[in-house]
Amino acid sequence: MFPVAIGLNHRSAPVEIREKMSFHPSQIQKVLRELKSCPGLEGVVIISTCNRTEVYAATTNVEVGICSIKKFLASHHGLGENVLDHYLYVHTLYDSVRHLYRVVSGLDSMVRGETQILGQVANAYQQACEAEVTNKAINVLFQNALAVGKRVRTDTLIDQHPVSISYTAVELAKQHFGELQGKGILILGAGEMSTLTARNLVAAGANTVLVSNRSYEKAALLAQECSGRAVRFDNMDQYLEEVDIVISATASTHFVLIPERMQAIMKTREGRPMLLIDIAVPRDIHPDVGKIPFVTLFDIDDLRGVVDRHHQERELAAVNAEKIIEEEMISFLKWHNSLFSVPTILALQKKGQKIKDLQLERAFEHLNGLTPKQEKIIRSMANSIVNHLLHVPITNLKEYAATSQGHLYTEILQNLFDLDVEEEDKRPAKVAGHHHGQVHHRRAEAE
Numbered sequence: 001m002f003p004v005a006i007g008l009n010h011r012s013a014p015v016e017i018r019e020k021m022s023f024h025p026s027q028i029q030k031v032l033r034e035l036k037s038c039p040g041l042e043g044v045v046i047i048s049t050c051n052r053t054e055v056y057a058a059t060t061n062v063e064v065g066i067c068s069i070k071k072f073l074a075s076h077h078g079l080g081e082n083v084l085d086h087y088l089y090v091h092t093l094y095d096s097v098r099h100l101y102r103v104v105s106g107l108d109s110m111v112r113g114e115t116q117i118l119g120q121v122a123n124a125y126q127q128a129c130e131a132e133v134t135n136k137a138i139n140v141l142f143q144n145a146l147a148v149g150k151r152v153r154t155d156t157l158i159d160q161h162p163v164s165i166s167y168t169a170v171e172l173a174k175q176h177f178g179e180l181q182g183k184g185i186l187i188l189g190a191g192e193m194s195t196l197t198a199r200n201l202v203a204a205g206a207n208t209v210l211v212s213n214r215s216y217e218k219a220a221l222l223a224q225e226c227s228g229r230a231v232r233f234d235n236m237d238q239y240l241e242e243v244d245i246v247i248s249a250t251a252s253t254h255f256v257l258i259p260e261r262m263q264a265i266m267k268t269r270e271g272r273p274m275l276l277i278d279i280a281v282p283r284d285i286h287p288d289v290g291k292i293p294f295v296t297l298f299d300i301d302d303l304r305g306v307v308d309r310h311h312q313e314r315e316l317a318a319v320n321a322e323k324i325i326e327e328e329m330i331s332f333l334k335w336h337n338s339l340f341s342v343p344t345i346l347a348l349q350k351k352g353q354k355i356k357d358l359q360l361e362r363a364f365e366h367l368n369g370l371t372p373k374q375e376k377i378i379r380s381m382a383n384s385i386v387n388h389l390l391h392v393p394i395t396n397l398k399e400y401a402a403t404s405q406g407h408l409y410t411e412i413l414q415n416l417f418d419l420d421v422e423e424e425d426k427r428p429a430k431v432a433g434h435h436h437g438q439v440h441h442r443r444a445e446a447e
Helices: 015-021 025-036 062-077 094-104 116-130 136-156 165-177 192-203 216-225 233-240 259-269 287-291 300-366 372-400 406-416 435-446
Strands: 002-009 041-048 052-059 089-092 185-188 209-213 229-232 245-248 274-278 295-298
Touching (some): 002 015, 015 062, 025 062, 041 062, 041 116, 041 136, 052 136, 089 094, 094 116, 094 136, 094 300, 136 300, 165 245, 165 295, 165 300, 192 216, 229 233, 233 259, 259 287, 287 295, 300 372, 300 406, 372 406
Parallel strands (some): 209 229, 245 274
Antiparallel strands (some): 002 089, 041 052
């Protein structure tokens, strides 16, 4: 039983293709059951987000499984297979495991180390479990992957370095004041940047958010989204006297807050500090405002400097995350190859026992008058011959089972001795031609 992964993401396909290839959440249970019924697929999971659509499957025949998934995707979304082939990537065997580990760790995301994908993968696996379309191999793969994703974030803190301007603005506010709950916050503007900032503020615990915009209707819509309150742009000064934090992202072509205006406002505040974060381009707040006592001003260049540092920190964390993934790959590899080596060793021992018993029976038919001692010596010699003959291949197979080539040696041994491995789901996958070996030789070289 081998894993495969087929899909597309923000790097391999434009948004118009990603839109067509997405699965609606309300249909996912039905879709999963349809996919599971395709030839060669024993367990399946579908991950569908705005940036990726991926099918993970366990199959006993890699070639048939890949063909089934491609046909299913093309048919379900009404696209030709030849069109899809331009955008789809295919990962087989251990490459598919490594790919899932990187996905769930945020290393394959548009923003490296982002946290959202961990919940999305967990949800996708949960849906597959509820649809009853998983099997042992898929269960182990996804449970391990989710654990890997959590370990990467715990050990590397890769998601602790904000890399968006709006998120960084909120993080700066948190660092400046501590908890945002109970702090008065005014958002100037109601565009995309203001909307992202409002969402991040709510996620950070802010519960007193005011929104002001030249269009009061737009301000009201954004205020409703973040459970805040819209205020008139012309009445802004009275709110500037009250709030602790101002985050400005208007589309104004000139300064909205100038030194003279802010000096008058700060007098009424009687020394109460104020944090101003200007994320607009062109700037909303005159740089000299930052020189006023008790005012702290950050502009977008300040935030970009923080974001750049955080990008570097995420890249360093990503290097450590890749090391963790390789450690976890070794653990999965040992478990996976044991699925093949253990039943193969048992089948080899059983075959040796069967041959020995048959030959002893034939020999004793021609040897009359043997004493019990003589019969015991012959049986002992037969046991010794079989055990000595099988000792080296069994010992070597146990060693090879801990490598990326383990299942190949297992398959060769099964074929050479014509073994009957009893448990069907522990038989190695059938892979066409020499591609099977090539995949793993490349992996061995990489390691």
